[in-house]
Amino acid sequence: MTSHTVAWKKAQLEELTTLANQYPVIAVASLRSFPASLFQGLRKKLKGKAEIRVSKTRVIRKAFEQSSIDSEKLNSYVNDSIAIIFTSMNPFEIYAFLKKNKGDVAAKEGSLAQNDIVVPAGDTGLPPGPALSDLKGAGLKVMVQGATISIAEDKVVTKKGEPVSAAVAGTLSKLGIKPIKVGLNIVACYENKEVFEGDVLNIDEEEVRNNFIKAYTQAFNLAFNAGYFIKETIPLLLQKAFRESKAVALEAEVLSPATIEEFIAKAARQASALKSNIPTQAPTEAKAEEKVEEKAEEKKEEPKAEEKKEEPKAEGKKEEPKAEEKKEEPAKDAAEEKKE
Numbered sequence: 044m045t046s047h048t049v050a051w052k053k054a055q056l057e058e059l060t061t062l063a064n065q066y067p068v069i070a071v072a073s074l075r076s077f078p079a080s081l082f083q084g085l086r087k088k089l090k091g092k093a094e095i096r097v098s099k100t101r102v103i104r105k106a107f108e109q110s111s112i113d114s115e116k117l118n119s120y121v122n123d124s125i126a127i128i129f130t131s132m133n134p135f136e137i138y139a140f141l142k143k144n145k146g147d148v149a150a151k152e153g154s155l156a157q158n159d160i161v162v163p164a165g166d167t168g169l170p171p172g173p174a175l176s177d178l179k180g181a182g183l184k185v186m187v188q189g190a191t192i193s194i195a196e197d198k199v200v201t202k203k204g205e206p207v208s209a210a211v212a213g214t215l216s217k218l219g220i221k222p223i224k225v226g227l228n229i230v231a232c233y234e235n236k237e238v239f240e241g242d243v244l245n246i247d248e249e250e251v252r253n254n255f256i257k258a259y260t261q262a263f264n265l266a267f268n269a270g271y272f273i274k275e276t277i278p279l280l281l282q283k284a285f286r287e288s289k290a291v292a293l294e295a296e297v298l299s300p301a302t303i304e305e306f307i308a309k310a311a312r313q314a315s316a317l318k319s320n321i322p323t324q325a326p327t328e329a330k331a332e333e334k335v336e337e338k339a340e341e342k343k344e345e346p347k348a349e350e351k352k353e354e355p356k357a358e359g360k361k362e363e364p365k366a367e368e369k370k371e372e373p374a375k376d377a378a379e380e381k382k383e
Contacts (some may be wrong), residue, residue: 044330055098059106059127062094066129068234069117070137072227074124081146082126085227088144093130093137103175120231134232138244145226149216150201152209160201160215160222164194167218174217181214 063069074082074097086095103121107114130137150160162183167174169192178185184195200211207215215222229241267276285301292302 052099052102053254055102056106056109059096059098060109062127062129063107063110063112066094066131068130068132068134068137068232070128070130070134071117071120071129071230072126072141073230074126074227077227078146078148081148081225084146085144088138088339089128089130092132092140093128095126095128097126100125112233113236116236117231117233120238126227127229128227128229132238134229134234134244135246136260137232138229138241139248141227141229145224147221148223148225149221150207150212150223152207152212153206154212154223155181156201156203156205156207156222157224158203158222159199160207160211160220162194162198162200162214162218162220164196167192167194169217176322177210177214177217180210181208183214193280243260 065094085324089095100121100123103125104114104118105122107118124376128137132140150156162181166188167178167185169178171191171192175185175187175192178192181200183198183200185192186195187193197210197285200214201207210271229244231241265271266273267279270280272280288299292299296306298306
């Protein structure tokens with residue numbers, strides 16, 4: 044063993060020991076079938092959230108033994124090709140993060156399809172030749188258009204859960220389709236001297252959330268129906284008690300600030316209903332009113348008749364002075380003649 048290798052191992056040992064003492068959560072993830080290109084991208088995504096390291100298994104185990112953690116529980120999972128993740132995220136959070144940040148890789152022969160693998164219709168950009176036979180061998184309907192091969196229609200080449208055949212794998216590789224998603228699979232996670240295996244951490248967040256909501260709703264309904272007073276049920280229980288007591292008071296006709304408006308509204312409705320059933324006028328009263336109106340109209344017409352009779356008298360009196368004036372004129376003429 045060269046001095047360079049010894050120095051590298053010593054530096055790795057010190058770094059891993061320091062990280063194990065610094066972070067509360069340590070995850071062991073498998074690197075099997077995980078390409079280096081995706082590993083570098085994942086390291087960037089974890090920046091500021093976690094530290095990820097790859098080293099030899101013997102160095103990792105020794106670092107855990109020298110740290111303050113319970114190494115016996117975690118070292119049994121340090122096997123094969125692994126990566127160690129040091130983080131402050133809880134085990135479920137780091138597992139969910141890695142699950143969401145998977146990368147796409149090409150399908151290999153024998154790989155199980157995670158979903159239906161579909162080859163879309165369109166121009167492939169491949170020239171006619173051997174590729175034409177390969178595409179047909181994968182079950183695709185192809186045709187030559189100009190200088191390239193085109194796929195006539197969408198085609199499911201492998202259904203979910205089925206293994207990928209050699210012909211399909213070669214075709215997908217030629218078309219640049221990467222249908223397989225891979226990520227770091229957490230084998231175990233250490234926190235507070237407890238180890239959680241990957242199967243325990245693999246939960247459906249949406250399902251868990253819905254289960255919590257369902258459990259809360261059922262507990263609330265039970266407490267409310269049982270009349271159990273807690274912070275959540277007190278407002279509704281008080282409202283229910285008020286409504287029931289008010290209903291009893293209305294039935295017993297007990298006047299109170301809460302019922303007085305109801306009684307007034309009830310009385311108004313009854314008065315309105317009673318008024319609608321009473322005739323507006325009796326027949327005899329209507330006839331009497333008609334006679335009174337006729338007499339009033341006759342009295343109004345009488346003065347008009349008297350005024351018409353008086354009009355001729357007034358004209359006769361006005362004409363008499365004119366007759367006298369005519370008689371006086373000859374008398375004046377006779378007097379003037381005597382003077383002459």
